[in-house]
Amino acid sequence: MLRSWKSHFILYFIFGNFIQNISARYSPTKTQQANAVKGQFMSHMLHSAYFFPHTVDVKWSATAQGKPDLPVWLHLFHSKHKSIAYLIGTPVTPLNQITIHVIARREDTFEMAEQFLTFIFKDDPRFNTSTQQIVDLLVKNVEPEEFFNDRRGKVQRFEKAIRETFRGKSINPYIFDVMPEVRNEPNKLYQHYLKQQKFGSLVKIGTQKFFHPNVKKLVIDLHESPNYCNRSEVIPLNKFFVTEFLIDWCAFRLIFPFLAVLCIILVLILSLIFFGRREGQHWRDYKTPKEQLQEYLNLRESQKHLRELSVQRQILLMNRKEIENEPLIAQRSSVAKQTVAEAAKATGSLLHLYRNPVDDTEEDEEIGDENEEQKQQR
Structure with a gap:
């Protein structure tokens, strides 16, 4: 009786775990909602404890629903802790x-x-383009x-500084992306090598128009004069950051995303032209009907044969010119080594080396008939 009770208990336990796993596997996907304001930097933390029963190391990926990638303004940032990631952007x-x-x-x-x-975004008509x-x-x-775990208003102060720095009509600068100063190697983190070293952030500032021409001029001046970029106190744009943020003006860059996209498209087109030609030919041969393909093959063979004949003709013409340019007086050879043709030339007789014997008999018969007719006339 006790054994049967234990066996039933084990069966119920196994069946309960099986049902729990099935229900967890086929449970509907969770859906969350978050609010954001257009033109203001936002960050949303992703934690593995929200996806699994406890915190574990995970590999993160994110795309827009029904799309292969995230929108241009949104980025997935991988934390130094593998259980955490952030969705960031403006x-x-x-x-x-x-x-x-x-x-x-x-x-x-x-x-x-x-x-x-x-x-869900709070609308702002100033930030409706790209x-x-x-x-x-x-x-x-x-x-x-x-920047992501900010509770002291650091992001707001930085946004205020960039608005004061990059002024102009309809410029409306904003934080486009935030990246680490030192990129992580695959499956490795830079903190493993320099745990006590603090690294900075590469902040990308975007605009829907174009920055003032003085910004481009400043970029050129900073690149041409390394001593100038190291003296942040003489750089006019530094006065709005100096109170809280230490900016390395030697790394100041101006980027055109549209030109970068055009360059990528151009590289892809050139790759298809230079490396996809053979594959394209095989694909065309595969899609072409058999009869039409046979005609094309015959045409290729005919063209190849014509090219070979043309080459042979050119070779023969070259040989003929060489023969015509040879001296008329032939070199004398000894009588012992003299051929029949050379002997005929020397005596001045006519010799047809390649005459058909049948033709010779026919000509002899014709000559004989002519002689008999002449005798009868006489």
Whole structure:
């Protein structure tokens, strides 16, 4: 009786775990909602504890719903802790909301979990187009995650500084992206090598128009004079950052995203032209009907044969010219080594070396008939 009770208990336990796993696997995907303001920097933290029962190291990926990638203004930032990632960016879009598909895959068991995150934007008509120009600012004393986990208003003060720095009609600068000063190697973090070293942030400032021409002139001057870029106190744009942010003006860059996209498209087109020609020919041969393909093959063979004949003709013409240019007086050879043709030439007789014997008999018969007719006439 006790054994049967234990066996039933084990069966119920196994069946309960099986049902729990099935329900967890086929449970509907979670959906979250977040609010954001157009033109203001936003960051949303992704934690593995929201996807799995406990905190684990995961590999993060995110795309817009129904799209292969994220929108241009939104970026996925991988934290130095593998269990955390951030969705960061400044909403600059004509849309009022967007849904992001987030996938987390465990590194130990490769189990996958996914969520849908919907961002609802507060409209601002100044930020309804797309980014046209970007400048890079290297902030030496602030790490990227300090911008994301900000509770002291550091991001707001930085946004105010860039608005005061990059003035102009309809420029409306904003934080386009934030990246670490030192890029992580694959499957390695730079903190493993220099744990006590603090690294800065590469902040990309975007605009929907174009920055003032003086900004471009300043970029050129800074690149041409390294001593000038190291003296931040004489750089006019530094006065709005100097109170809190340490800017490395030697890393100041001006970028045109549209030109970069054009360059990438041009490289792809050239790659298709130079490396996809043979594959394209095979594809055309595969799609061409058999009869038409046979005609093309015959035409290719005919063209090849004509080219060979043309080459042979040119060779014969060259040989004929060489023969015509030879001296008329032939070199004398000894009688012992004299050929029949040479002997005929020497005596002045006519000798047809390649005459058909049948033709000779016919000619002899014709000559004989003519002689008989002449005799009869006489």
